[in-house]
Amino acid sequence: MAADCFETVVVADRQGIRLLTLNRPSARNALNSTLAGELVASLDAASTDPGVRAIVLTGAGERAFSAGADLEEASRLDADGVESWFLAISECYRRVLLVPKPVVAAVNGVAAGGGYQLALVSDWRTGCPTTRMAQPEILAGVPSIMGSYLMTLHVPWALNQELSYTGRAMDAEECRRLGLLNELAGAAELRSRASDRAADLAERGPVAFRETKARFAELALRGFEDARRAAIRGMQAAYASGEPQDAMRRFLDRNR
Secondary structure, three states: OOHHHOOOEEEEEEOOEEEEEEOOHHHOOOEOHHHHHHHHHHHHHHHHOOOOOEEEEEEOOOOEEEOOEOHHHHOOOOHHHHHHHHHHHHHHHHHHHHOOOOEEEEEOOEEEOHHHHHHHOOOEEEEOOOOEEEOOHHHHOOOOOHHHHHHHOOOOHHHHHHHHHHOOEEEHHHHHHHOOOOEEOOHHHHHHHHHHHHHHHHOOOHHHHHHHHHHHHHHHHOOHHHHHHHHHHHHHHHHHHOHHHHHHHHHHHHOO
16 A cells, blocks of 8 residues: 555655654544554555664644544444454554564654554653553443553553553653653654654664564564454453443543
């Protein structure tokens, strides 16, 4: 898929850094099937382009990096449709791990659910004062399984349980203190700081970086497929009960 065919990902290059912008600002850059597929295609293109030394992921606008799964789309699912949908959505997390080049997340605003998970699989996370991170699936009637797995790579068990069970949001300072953000920048300089960090990581030696990242990816992927299958089973059980559909419709009705 050519970059000029993308509807939901904006691709821009500067001095060997490829900026991939999730471009659904009216939906707070929520992940739907189209965006997930285009993000996978854009990551694959960047991986094989010899002119690209590193990648920066960010969201359009200032409100959100990504607010997670698109509830309009997710609310229309049933138990039979969960598997193909979640495989498509979660594939972009796997592809970030497999990119052999540095991937830096410029976390502008909210990173929740799937957006939080997309940030967690990145190699570096630069935030700003408006950054908020959360694992809120349980508030939408969806089991917190893939997110809780990815958090095992970053935070202690008790905190993982707290975030997964309550869905509470963390502000930028807490995220930095916990190591969920590697650094903070001013909102106006967030993307330039992330690009500078991506360029810096790319200068570390492409072979050394590639092999180091490959080892981190191997460790992260060791439990990835098991978590993905468990997430599908949990979501199928939840959707069969009607819980997510009801919770999502109530949320959408409140915010229309």
